[in-house]
Amino acid sequence: MRRWPLALGLVVVAAAAGFWLFTRPAVLSPQMQQALAAHPADPQRGETVFWAAGCAGCHAAPGLAFDAPLEDRLVLSGGRRFETGFGTFVAPNVSTDTDAGIGGWTTEEFARAMLLGVSPTGAHYYPAFPYSAYGNATPQDVADLWAFWQTLPADPTPTQAHELPLPLTLRRGLGLWKLANSQVAPPPAPDDPQLARGHYLAETLAHCTECHTPRDVIGRLDSTQWMAGAPNPSGDGRIPAIPPQGWSAEDIDAYLFSGFTPEFDVAGGSMADVVVQMAQLTSEDRQAIVAYLLALPTTH
Amino acid sequence: MFQRFTALALVAGLALPIALPQAALANEAAIGARKAQFQLFAFNLGVLGGMAQGRVEYDADMAQTAADHLYHLTRHYNPALWPEGSDNANAADTRALPAIWDDLEAFAERYAALQSGAEAMQAAAGTDLASLQGALGGVGGACAACHDNFRAPAP
Numbered sequence: 001m002r003r004w005p006l007a008l009g010l011v012v013v014a015a016a017a018g019f020w021l022f023t024r025p026a027v028l029s030p031q032m033q034q035a036l037a038a039h040p041a042d043p044q045r046g047e048t049v050f051w052a053a054g055c056a057g058c059h060a061a062p063g064l065a066f067d068a069p070l071e072d073r074l075v076l077s078g079g080r081r082f083e084t085g086f087g088t089f090v091a092p093n094v095s096t097d098t099d100a101g102i103g104g105w106t107t108e109e110f111a112r113a114m115l116l117g118v119s120p121t122g123a124h125y126y127p128a129f130p131y132s133a134y135g136n137a138t139p140q141d142v143a144d145l146w147a148f149w150q151t152l153p154a155d156p157t158p159t160q161a162h163e164l165p166l167p168l169t170l171r172r173g174l175g176l177w178k179l180a181n182s183q184v185a186p187p188p189a190p191d192d193p194q195l196a197r198g199h200y201l202a203e204t205l206a207h208c209t210e211c212h213t214p215r216d217v218i219g220r221l222d223s224t225q226w227m228a229g230a231p232n233p234s235g236d237g238r239i240p241a242i243p244p245q246g247w248s249a250e251d252i253d254a255y256l257f258s259g260f261t262p263e264f265d266v267a268g269g270s271m272a273d274v275v276v277q278m279a280q281l282t283s284e285d286r287q288a289i290v291a292y293l294l295a296l297p298t299t300h
Numbered sequence: 301m302f303q304r305f306t307a308l309a310l311v312a313g314l315a316l317p318i319a320l321p322q323a324a325l326a327n328e329a330a331i332g333a334r335k336a337q338f339q340l341f342a343f344n345l346g347v348l349g350g351m352a353q354g355r356v357e358y359d360a361d362m363a364q365t366a367a368d369h370l371y372h373l374t375r376h377y378n379p380a381l382w383p384e385g386s387d388n389a390n391a392a393d394t395r396a397l398p399a400i401w402d403d404l405e406a407f408a409e410r411y412a413a414l415q416s417g418a419e420a421m422q423a424a425a426g427t428d429l430a431s432l433q434g435a436l437g438g439v440g441g442a443c444a445a446c447h448d449n450f451r452a453p454a455p
Contacts, residue, residue: 236388260345268446
């Protein structure tokens with residue numbers, strides 16, 4: 001009888017140790033660190049990564065019109081709100097301001113945030129930040145992107161807190177989510193060079209699937225319905241399946257470049273922000289995305 | 301006195317159930333009409349966009365005709381097409397967000413941007429393909445900027 005409290009105590013300690021172990025924030029692999037350091041970073045190439053990865057789509061100031069000057073999208077002051085079933089996430093200031101933004105970060109800290117979803121202080125980021133997709137970015141692209149980041153303006157707007165219910169405010173628990181999410185992956189990269197490039201752009205950088213694939217109750221993407229369309233987490237309507245039925249390569253390319261659908265309707269909402277950014281890519285890159293999307297195994 | 305009250309109550313009782321559906325019917329008509337107007341925008345934009353995207357060979361006369369139509373179709377901003385209560389929270393078959401009626405001034409400003417985009421297109425479309433292409437961004441930008449805040453995603 002005397003042993004029960006001891007056994008219970010051991011179980012609690014084991015559970016706590018397990019939780020602590022399984023929720024530890026990941027660190028960059030030595031190979032990744034070496035590759036980042038070895039690469040002569042090129043800000044010009046980084047600009048392509050910047051637009052392809054859609055950074056400004058979330059981190060630019062709220063309320064920018066479709067035809068706002070492109071420079072306005074380079075001010076990463078944060079403040080856009082993303083309503084989801086879990087609560088409201090507010091995009092943080094990631095400008096080069098050393099106090100309000102991330103201007104004081106090192107390349108490794110930036111890479112750890114983008115690839116692993118871990119802050120410089122070792123806290124997990126919420127998966128509203130699409131590190132699940134970015135995780136496959138090449139060290140070269142990350143280093144180039146960070147080099148481009150250095151050319152962007154600083155903005156003093158303070159970062160606002162996310163609006164989340166209680167258990168979700170404890171970031172350590174996100175380690176469990178990351179563990180549970182580790183099985184979720186896009187379809188494998190095709191061998192064909194153009195399709196492989198399209199796969200990298202669409203799945204890793206542009207993170208199309210973050211909106212176009214439905215999620216399960218804990219917010220993981222449903223691998224069996226990849227890009228099959230999903231309810232709009234922010235309210236009305238549906239995020240459509242891609243590629244939309246009956247659209248040709250020319251149709252998708254024109255849409256990503258101009259926002260015009262084949263019926264000459266025009267994109268709005270968050271997709272309008274995507275279009276502005278996709279329009280900055282080279283025609284070859286856009287066509288690679290189109291080719292990949294059209295080659296997606298249709299689960300819908 | 302009693303009779304007058306009864307009569308009033310009777311009238312009110314009869315009128316209410318009639319008045320409500322009538323407002324709904326009026327909104328339905330307005331929604332249909334404004335959607336038709338926007339389809340005409342898209343039809344003419346399609347002629348111009350097809351040429352701009354190189355899907356159809358540039359034809360100055362056809363381009364000018366489409367741009368003229370687009371210009372005239374966008375001239376009149378008719379508030380009667382946008383009655384209170386014809387938003388997607390209160391009416392079927394519309395993607396118009398309640399945000400329009402929260403800020404009618406901003407909505408009218410967006411419409412004015414479309415008008416100036418169409419005006420620039422009218423001046424450019426018949427000149428040559430490059431001019432048409434240059435003006436298309438202005439029109440498309442005006443459409444997208446408005447859809448951004450005032451239109452719900454497709455159901």
